[in-house]
Amino acid sequence: MSTDNTLLSIRDLTLYFNTQKGPVQAVDGVFFDLGYKEAVVILGESGCGKSSLAKALLRLLPRNVSRYDGKVFLEGENIMEMDEEQYRQNVRWVRMSLVPQAAMNSLNPVLKVGEQVAEPMIIHHGVKKEEALNQAAKMFQHVGVPVDFLDRYAFELSGGMRQRVAIAMSLVTAPAVVILDEPTSALDVLTQANIFNVLKRLKKELEVSFVLITHDIATSSELADRVAVMYAGQIVEVSDAHRFFHEPLHPYSRMLMASVPRLRANQEPEYITGQPPSLLNPPTGCRFAARCPKRFAKCSEEPPVVNVDGIQVKCWLYSN
């Protein structure tokens, strides 16, 4: 599956948390590939483990982790084998960075935003403060924030501007991969569309790839080259964006797509009955089986990942 064009390749990534009730299988055997200057969308509903996936990729782990393994190849190198110090020096915020969920509220209120954007440069590349601030100013131009905002504090900026600052902060060290965790969920429609314009431009102008984590199917299509659908901790479909938005294969993807209200087409949205399973004790076999209109006897066994003309689907329907 991996070709020379693969920047990030994830295989069997697994992250379980210990709780009083037992292990929570938040991320369970996740796989996908990401090419250079590409964007992959991780699509899933709340509680499917998509934010845990971001944490697993950047090793920002809480203390109650009970299992953390798998392979993550970044430019051919398995970063899961690195020790913490190597990882900190070579990966986190150097080659892979994050725009956290509700990023606009994650800025430090007592530091000027320019200093915050410059900080990763000082820490990771050891450059002088003036030089780092220059770099920050360049990043501000890329994301469309006026350069004189460098001296402002977070509270002086609107939500959209703060979000842009958080994006600038993730880009300042010129990482190869930026993970965006729900980058626009708290923003207004117009601001959201503006941020996506910025991201599209950045993808064209800079050597950067995006992992966009979101539950919003409609806006995810603004950036997607590829789509990976996550359900109950697992990836159920990885597809090319054009084929996915035209006709997804996995029954869950199909139903998810049918639940999107459309502005420009008069198509009554349909909902999925039932609820996703608990990740404490997920059912054996296909995790979507209980809600699936197409389930049959086979579904009580763990479905294989089937390759259908380049689309990977974890479903018995496509296996013969």
Added chain:
Amino acid sequence: MTDTNREVLLSIDDLHVWFELRRFGFGHAGYVKAVDGVTFNLHYGETIAIVGESGCGKTSLMKTILGLNTPTRGKIMFEDKNVGELTGEALRDYRSKIGYVQQDPFGALAPFMNVQRILEEPLVINGIKDPAERERRVRKVMEEVKLTPADDFLHKFPHMLSGGQQQRIVIARAIILEPKLVVADEPVSMLDASVRVEILKLLRGLQEKYRLAVIYITHDLSTVRYFSERVFVMYAGNVVEKAPVTSLVHTPRHPYTVALMDATSDPDADNALRYRELPGGEPPSLVNPPSGCRFHPRCPKRIENLCEVEEPQEFQVDEHLVACWLYK
């Protein structure tokens, strides 16, 4: 679609809701003009949507309708009673005729009350003293919102329910007094895509069954189409366009409505291939809104020497009422 034969339930006339700003706690420092001259009628059994971005005044408008804010100027008539003048018993009676569905279901439900107590509360407040009668009505309303069997839920606390179930409880509480009007403030914005549709369909089902009038407040144009008859678009404290929903989504007239539509995505891979054309800037401060048309600093179709000077009147274009000089 604007059925003139239907009787008016709620009539809002030139409503202004201003909040005074004070300097050092007592000196006057201006007003936040949250709602600035809004006029409309709502008929029995009609659903309308109020669409706008955060800070456009839609929540202030709703709170004023609920009697939580006092109008600065203008009046709200509900079944021929002036809401601004109601006090005591009359105000309580008015409030029992409007249901309120909050945005964040978890925040709207008291964490220390179980479902039964939450649903009984409005009945207790409105003087239904017979516990058997209360229980009967609680069970009936649970059936209405499809939380069955009721016994599985009555003794649960809000944190034991999923987001969708919590929102059903909020809806059940809003309709238990059999109101004539339900005000739903972003009822699905905190929910997942698939649950969102389920809750909206539930609300629509109840609306049709009981001929409820519904005011649906949202920032999401794509859900409006499946849920309301008429849409009011708000910008910076004003209603800029009023139109029947299908006509609005096919031919938006006001430049701001056009911008909102352009910014709304449908799932389509081609979206990634093009930039969206959007007005720059941000919504204005409501303390000192721009002169003339409030959208003029961001408007691509601004007419010099007119839009920044004079406030636009409402013009009739087909079935739309548009507050824009383009349609003079």
